[in-house]
Every structure is written in structure tokens, then in C-alpha cells.
Amino acid sequence: MATRRSRRSVTVIGLLLVTAFALVAFSESGSGTSITSSLRSVGSAVLSPLVDAVNAVTKPIGEFFAGAINYGSVSNENAKLRAQLGQVQEQGLIEQFERSQLAQIAKLQHLTFASGIPTVTAQMTALNESNFASTIQISKGRDQGVGLGMPVVGAGGLVGQIVATTRNAATVRLITDGRTHIGASFGTATNSLIGVVNGVAANKPLSVSYVAPHSMIPKGTIVYTNGLQGAQYPQGLPIGKVLSATTPTNAVQMSISLSPLANLDQLGFVDVLLWTQVP
Amino acid sequence: MNAKVVLRVLLVVIAVVVIQASVMINLRVDGAHPELVWLLAIAAGLLGGAEMGAAVGFFSGLALDSLLPTPFGLTAFVGVLLGAGIGLLAERTGLAADGGVWWMLPALGGGLSALSVVAYDAFGIVLGEDQFSSVNLLVIVGVVAVVGALLMIPVWLAMSWAVGSRSGARRSRTSEPSW
Numbered sequence: 001m002a003t004r005r006s007r008r009s010v011t012v013i014g015l016l017l018v019t020a021f022a023l024v025a026f027s028e029s030g031s032g033t034s035i036t037s038s039l040r041s042v043g044s045a046v047l048s049p050l051v052d053a054v055n056a057v058t059k060p061i062g063e064f065f066a067g068a069i070n071y072g073s074v075s076n077e078n079a080k081l082r083a084q085l086g087q088v089q090e091q092g093l094i095e096q097f098e099r100s101q102l103a104q105i106a107k108l109q110h111l112t113f114a115s116g117i118p119t120v121t122a123q124m125t126a127l128n129e130s131n132f133a134s135t136i137q138i139s140k141g142r143d144q145g146v147g148l149g150m151p152v153v154g155a156g157g158l159v160g161q162i163v164a165t166t167r168n169a170a171t172v173r174l175i176t177d178g179r180t181h182i183g184a185s186f187g188t189a190t191n192s193l194i195g196v197v198n199g200v201a202a203n204k205p206l207s208v209s210y211v212a213p214h215s216m217i218p219k220g221t222i223v224y225t226n227g228l229q230g231a232q233y234p235q236g237l238p239i240g241k242v243l244s245a246t247t248p249t250n251a252v253q254m255s256i257s258l259s260p261l262a263n264l265d266q267l268g269f270v271d272v273l274l275w276t277q278v279p
Numbered sequence: 280m281n282a283k284v285v286l287r288v289l290l291v292v293i294a295v296v297v298i299q300a301s302v303m304i305n306l307r308v309d310g311a312h313p314e315l316v317w318l319l320a321i322a323a324g325l326l327g328g329a330e331m332g333a334a335v336g337f338f339s340g341l342a343l344d345s346l347l348p349t350p351f352g353l354t355a356f357v358g359v360l361l362g363a364g365i366g367l368l369a370e371r372t373g374l375a376a377d378g379g380v381w382w383m384l385p386a387l388g389g390g391l392s393a394l395s396v397v398a399y400d401a402f403g404i405v406l407g408e409d410q411f412s413s414v415n416l417l418v419i420v421g422v423v424a425v426v427g428a429l430l431m432i433p434v435w436l437a438m439s440w441a442v443g444s445r446s447g448a449r450r451s452r453t454s455e456p457s458w
Contacts, residue, residue, distance in 0.1 A: 009330040016337040016359045023341075023352025028406055036351040043345025047297060051346065054301040128348045129304065131311055131396070131419045132403065132410050135348035171348065178410025201414045203310045 037164070048126070117234060119153075119271040120144050125169065127267075134174040134202040136160070138270060141168045149232065151225075151273045157238035157261030158182070158225065159270050172270070175199055175206060175239065175260055184208065184239055185226035191216060194226055197239055197258065203265075206240050208256035215254060217245035223258055234275050287441035288323070292335060295319050295434065296342045303426075311419040313426030315434065316343050317392040320358045322431070322438035324366030325374065325387070331442070332362025350406060357399045365391060388431025393424035 027036040122140035129135075140146050142165045150162045152172045160180070164171040173179060180199035187193040195211040208223070221242040227235030240258030247254050299315045306312055319339045324332025336358025344354045365387070368374050374383075396419055403411030 009328070012330050013333040013359065013363045016333050017356065017363075020337060020340070020352045020356035020359055023344075024350055024356055024402075024406070027351035039341075040345045040351055043342055047293070047300065047342060047346055050293070050297045051300045054297055058302050059305070128346065130347045130349055131314070131423075132400070132408075132414055133348040173348075177348075178413035179408065181409070198413065199410070201310050201410070203307065204415075 037166075118274045120146060120274060121269055121271050122146070122170070123269055124267045129202040131201070132178070134177040134199070135163070136172050136174060136267060138170050138172055138272070139168070140272060141165045141170045143167045145274055146170045146272050147274075147276065149277050150275060151233045151237060153237060153271050153273060154262035154264075154267055154269075156263060157240070158233070159262045159264065159267065161232070162272065170272070174202075174264055175262075176202055176204060176264060180206075182233060182239060183226045183228040184223045186221050186223040186242070187215075187217065193217070194228070195256070197223060205243055205257040205259055208258060209253060211245075211254040211256060213247040213251055213254055215245075217242055217254070217256065219244065221245075222261070232277055234273065284442055287443075288331075288335065288438070289338075291437045291441045292319055292339045292342065294437070296339055296346075299343060300346045306426075308422045309415070309418045311415070311422040313430075314392060314396060314423045315426075315430060316340065316354065316358070317361060317395040317423075318388055318427055318431055318434040319438065320362035320395075321365050321387060321391050322435045323442075324362045324364070325369045325435070326438055326442050326444050327366065328370045329363045329366030332364075332366030333359045334362070335438075336360070336362030350403065350408060353399060353402060353406075357395055357402065360398070361391060361395050384431045384435055385428040388434070389424040389428030392427030393420045396420055396423045 023036060023039070120140050122138035122144075124136050125139050126137040128137070136159075138146075138152070146162060146165055148162055148165060152159045152162060158175055160172040160174040160177070162170050163173045175182065175197070177199045178201060180197070182197040183194070184197045185192060185194045193211055193215055195208045198207045198209060200207055211217070219242055223239045223242065225233040225235060225237040225239060227233070238261050240260045243257045243259050245254055245256045295315050295318070303313045303315055316339050320332055320336030323335035327335075337355045340355030340358035341352070344351050347354070365374075374387075397416070400411050400414070400416055400419075
């Protein structure tokens with residue numbers, strides 16, 4: 001009896017392992033993407049409303065405790081915010097939320113970069129961040145012309161790249177995701193440098209690889225896409241601002257960190273650039 | 280295992296996954312957040328044996344995978360290994376059952392959660408996913424281990440209620456799962 005039972009256990013465990021492994025393989029190979037996307041959609045459809053409901057209740061509480069723990073920095077921030085609020089009131093800006101949303105869209109309509117590239121404006125519908133990945137969902141998909149690999153920009157600069165699409169929605173991999181690698185250029189016309197910007201993790205600064213040691217890179221330098229690196233992005237999209245640039249002892253490249261120019265914490269609307277990679 | 284137990288276990292799994300995807304994901308220390316889902320597989324393995332541990336690890340992992348942008352099925356895969364492994368150990372040794380020292384559960388929760396994250400990261404690297412090698416694994420392991428140790432007992436109690444095990448004390452000295 002016990003042997004029969006343990007045989008059944010081995011079979012069940014084996015089946016579960018094989019199923020999980022097959023799902024990973026499907027998910028990674030691309031050939032079974034439709035199966036894994038369907039399963040993901042079902043799970044998400046069931047659990048997301050519950051997650052949203054719990055978030056609606058717990059987020060204000062969490063923010064309250066976060067505020068209590070970070071009292072000093074919150075106090076400073078409050079002082080700054082009060083000053084800003086005063087300015088805003090002077091300018092007669094009421095109905096802040098609606099106006100900020102409108103401002104985001106207006107900024108997207110008048111981007112100083114990516115001129116000449118047609119765009120689709122989309123609203124962020126969900127933020128999916130884990131210890132290992134950072135993506136957002138947007139409200140436009142294949143039916144609106146959004147395709148795989150297209151760059152996504154926000155009011156400040158590059159936000160990410162489309163990695164999955166459905167008819168009316170798409171997934172954007174944020175530039176902070178560890179899978180992001182962007183060919184970049186920065187510096188002055190006389191001292192132009194190139195490197196590769198890498199995502200590290202959610203809420204962490206970006207890093208830059210392959211910059212020669214002891215290059216002159218002042219703090220605050222803006223880093224742009226260079227149109228190289230397989231031309232995954234068009235040239236001239238602002239990516240981030242240099243936070244620090246040093247050359248560690250005996251290093252063969254500089255250690256550079258960037259803060260993204262687009263405010264990834266408060267994305268309301270984004271523009272998808274209808275631009276495809278150069279073959 | 281009867282339908283009532285299945286429903287209760289499902290309820291606990293959904294509750295923990297929802298808490299993970301809503302509350303835990305926002306509790307960040309240096310960019311890393313706790314991961315409760317491993318505790319489900321550990322508790323189920325300890326209480327119900329290898330088969331139950333594997334099943335709970337699989338379904339809780341799959342539920343979380345459907346909410347996260349990481350490779351679909353990877354959390355489920357590690358969950359099965361974890362649940363089956365700890366379940367097998369519990370069946371053979373009576374681990375963490377009656378009469379265990381008070382710190383056994385927190386130690387198991389913290390240690391095995393940390394081990395699971397390392398395994399998850401290792402499998403991700405094997406799959407060629409760049410982000411798994413660029414994260415600060417030490418910080419993630421630290422956060423997951425500490426919160427796992429702190430929350431192992433509540434998750435254990437919830438799973439004990441689900442499987443109908445009195446005071447979390449399962450049939451410890453039998454090698455046969457009771458469900």
C-alpha cells in the first residue's frame with residue numbers, strides 16, 4: 001500500500017516537474033508563446049482584480065509607515081513640496097491630477113527628440129516589477145500599430161521597448177530591467193564617447209559598459225541612444241543623466257551610473273515610436 | 280485529500296500570492312522585496328509530505344508567474360523542487376513536527392527561501408536571461424531570508440488550518456502522507 005502510494009507520489013512529482021519545465025521551455029523558445037500567454041492571461045485575469053483591491057487598501061497604509069520610517073527625508077521633501085505647491089498655486093494650477101495627465105500628453109505631443117517618427121500615445125495600465133524584472137503594460141497593441149521591438153518614450157526620455165503585444169495591449173520592458181542593453185553616445189562634439197547602457201534592476205541606476213578608462217565625463221552629462229548596437233533604437237533618444245563616472249584601480253573600463261531621464265515611477269502616458277529595427 | 284482541504288489550501292495559496300503581488304512587492308530594501316511564495320511550498324511539504332509540497336509549490340509558483348514578467352513556469356519549477364524536497368525530508372525524518380525546537384520553523388523558512396531564490400537565479404542564468412546575472416543577489420537573499428524567517432510561522436499556521444492539522448503538528452512519525 002505504502003509502496004503504491006509512494007509510487008504515485010513519484011509520478012505526481014515527476015509530472016509536475018516535467019510540466020513546469022515544459023512551460024519554461026515554451027516560454028523561452030518562443031514557439032509556445034501562445035500557450036504560456038494564454039495561461040498567463042487566465043492567471044492574471046483571476047488574480048489581478050484581487051491584487052488591485054488589496055493594493056487599494058494597503059498602499060495608503062504602507063505609504064503612511066514608509067513616511068514614518070523615513071521621517072527626515074520626508075520632512076525635507078515636504079518642505080520642497082510646500083514651496084512647489086506655493087508656486088503652483090500662484091500660477092493658478094488647480095485640479096492637479098487632471099492637469100498633470102494633460103501635461104504628460106501635451107509633452108508627448110511635443111517631444112524634442114524622435115521628431116519625424118510617427119508615434120502612438122498609450123496609457124500605462126499596470127506595473128509589473130519583481131526582484132528580477134521590470135515591465136509595464138500599456139493600453140495600445142497590434143491593432144493600433146504597436147509591434148515587437150518598438151521603442152517607448154516618456155516625457156523625459158527613453159522608457160523601454162515593446163517585448164510582447166496583444167490586439168489592444170502591449171508589454172514594455174523598462175530600461176531598468178536587467179535584460180536592457182542600449183548602444184549609447186555622450187560627451188561633446190570634440191570628445192564624443194560611445195558605450196552600452198545596461199539595466200540593473202527595478203529602482204536601481206543604470207550602468208554603462210565599454211567606456212575607456214579616465215575619459216572625461218562630468219556629472220550630469222546626458223546620454224543618448226547612438227543608433228548602433230544592432231540599431232535597436234533610433235539615434236538621439238535621451239536615456240539618462242550621469243550620476244557618477246569613475247575609473248576603479250586597474251580597471252579596463254570606467255564605472256558609470258546613470259539615472260533614467262524619464263520618471264519611471266510616475267508613468268501615466270507614454271509614446272510608442274512606430275519605428276522598426278534596421279535589418 | 281478531500282474537497283474541503285483542497286479548497287482551503289487553494290484559499291491560502293491565493294491569499295499568500297495576492298499578498299505577495301500587492302503588499303510584499305512594495306516592501307523594498309535597496310530595491311529587493313520579500314518573497315513569500317516559497318513559504319507555501321515549505322509549509323505544505325512539512326505538513327503534507329512530498330506530494331502535497333510539490334503540488335502547492337507548482338500551483339503557487341504558476342499563480343505568481345502569471346503576475347510577474349519573469350520566465351513563465353520558473354517559479355513553479357523551483358516550487359516543485361522545494362516542496363517535494365522538504366516534504367521528502369519531513370516524511371523520512373519527522374522534521375519540524377511535534378516537539379521541534381521553537382526556532383526550527385523560522386530557520387527553515389529563512390534558509391530554504393534564501394536557497395530557493397539562489398536556485399531560481401541560477402536557473403534563470405542557465406536559461407540565458409541577462410537580468411538574473413545583473414541583480415544584487417546578496418541583498419535579495421538577505422531580504423528574502425529575514426522576512427521568510429519572520430513570516431514562516433503565520434504561513435505555517437494558515438497551511439495547518441488548511442490541511443486540518445492540529446496546532447501545526449502533523450503526523451510526524453509516519454512516512455505516509457495523510458491527504
